Amino acid sequence: MKYQKRQKAIILLADGTIFHGKAVGNKQGTSFGEVCFNTGMTGYQEIFTDPSYYGQLMVATNAHIGNYGTKADEIESDSIKIAGLIVKNFSYDYSRVGADDSLENFLDKNNLLAISDVDTRALVSYIRDHGAMNAVISTEIDKIDELKKQLAEVPNMEGLELASKVSTKEPYYFGDENATYKVAALDIGIKKNILRNIASRDVYIKVFPYNAKFEDLEAFKPDGYFLSNGPGDPEPLVEAQAVAKEIIKRDLPLFGICLGHQVIALANGVSTYKMHNGHRGINHPVKNMITGKGEITSQNHGFAVNREEAESHPDLEITHVHLNDNTVAGLAMKSKNVFSVQYHPEASPGPHDSSYLFDQFVENIKK
Numbered sequence: 001m002k003y004q005k006r007q008k009a010i011i012l013l014a015d016g017t018i019f020h021g022k023a024v025g026n027k028q029g030t031s032f033g034e035v036c037f038n039t040g041m042t043g044y045q046e047i048f049t050d051p052s053y054y055g056q057l058m059v060a061t062n063a064h065i066g067n068y069g070t071k072a073d074e075i076e077s078d079s080i081k082i083a084g085l086i087v088k089n090f091s092y093d094y095s096r097v098g099a100d101d102s103l104e105n106f107l108d109k110n111n112l113l114a115i116s117d118v119d120t121r122a123l124v125s126y127i128r129d130h131g132a133m134n135a136v137i138s139t140e141i142d143k144i145d146e147l148k149k150q151l152a153e154v155p156n157m158e159g160l161e162l163a164s165k166v167s168t169k170e171p172y173y174f175g176d177e178n179a180t181y182k183v184a185a186l187d188i189g190i191k192k193n194i195l196r197n198i199a200s201r202d203v204y205i206k207v208f209p210y211n212a213k214f215e216d217l218e219a220f221k222p223d224g225y226f227l228s229n230g231p232g233d234p235e236p237l238v239e240a241q242a243v244a245k246e247i248i249k250r251d252l253p254l255f256g257i258c259l260g261h262q263v264i265a266l267a268n269g270v271s272t273y274k275m276h277n278g279h280r281g282i283n284h285p286v287k288n289m290i291t292g293k294g295e296i297t298s299q300n301h302g303f304a305v306n307r308e309e310a311e312s313h314p315d316l317e318i319t320h321v322h323l324n325d326n327t328v329a330g331l332a333m334k335s336k337n338v339f340s341v342q343y344h345p346e347a348s349p350g351p352h353d354s355s356y357l358f359d360q361f362v363e364n365i366k367k
């Protein structure tokens with residue numbers, strides 16, 4: 001067996017609690033972030049490369065990670081975005097037709113610290129009870145006091161603007177330039193599969209950096225506008241909120257996913273808040289309040305839109321509700337061509353129940 005004497009490692013939570021594990025491979029070091037857990041049984045490569053996870057240490061609740069390897073095109077951005085990985089059993093061997101590398105090599109190329117052999121069930125149940133918090137994973141197990149000091153300096157996710165860390169620096173194009181429709185997308189941490197989904201509906205997309213102005217987007221002469229998913233707290237994203245306000249003021253077609261959904265709420269004067277624990281997984285039940293139908297959805301968020309404020313807003317309608325906890329899962333503006341969801345219709349990973357939302361966006365554009 002590979003790596004018989006693997007380095008001991010710990011996960012130290014901000015409240016001082018310690019869980020033990022071992023470093024994956026020959027990796028050594030220390031990595032800080034907010035600890036969160038994802039319950040998906042597949043889709044780890046897409047999750048690790050989703051920019052929404054920037055700054056987070058991810059616990060996989062599935063007991064085996066790595067067993068189906070990695071595949072070059074199963075990425076949601078050009079690099080791993082999670083800050084560190086915590087698993088129960090790390091599989092150094094892999095087996096899948098179509099896989100082109102091991103997860104170990106993929107983590108190495110991205111220089112990501114991962115620890116395994118952690119009692120992830122105990123860890124997740126602890127985070128569930130005590131809420132999301134900062135943590136550190138480290139192989140420097142003899143320096144716990146030093147790690148505690150450094151951990152105390154790590155900023156809280158609440159109030160943290162992270163879109164600027166993952167957004168494109170320069171605008172770029174996606175899709176076929178001869179497509180019938182044009183969409184301007186604001187990249188506050190966009191996943192590739194959102195671009196693929198929009199472009200596949202006869203749309204040519206121009207993607208803009210997080211701090212672009214409405215005028216920059218407008219100059220592309222788009223038929224519709226899109227606000228992406230992304231990391232961090234939506235509240236400090238004042239530039240994106242300003243863009244949303246301008247689009248709404250002009251009653252132009254607008255669709256927002258996850259962070260983009262939160263930005264649309266904020267642009268309407270509805271606040272967002274940090275959840276005790278977020279929703280991260282690929283089987284979250286949502287009810288479409290318009291059709292009465294249920295959807296099984298892919299989710300990844302730690303903030304949510306204030307339901308009471310959304311309900312009492314004269315121009316907002318709650319179109320989707322999360323059935324586990326009744327939080328807001330979708331919004332539409334009654335008098336405008338604007339709608340958004342808190343979850344991920346592009347899946348990747350996850351079910352495709354909600355891909356009709358991309359059709360709806362294009363229908364809105366046609367109107």
Ligand SMILES: NC(=O)CC[C@H](N)C(=O)O
Nearest residue numbers: 229230258259301302303
């Ligand atoms: N996937 C996302 O866009 C996440 C949005 C936001 N960062 C949150 O955690 O709620």
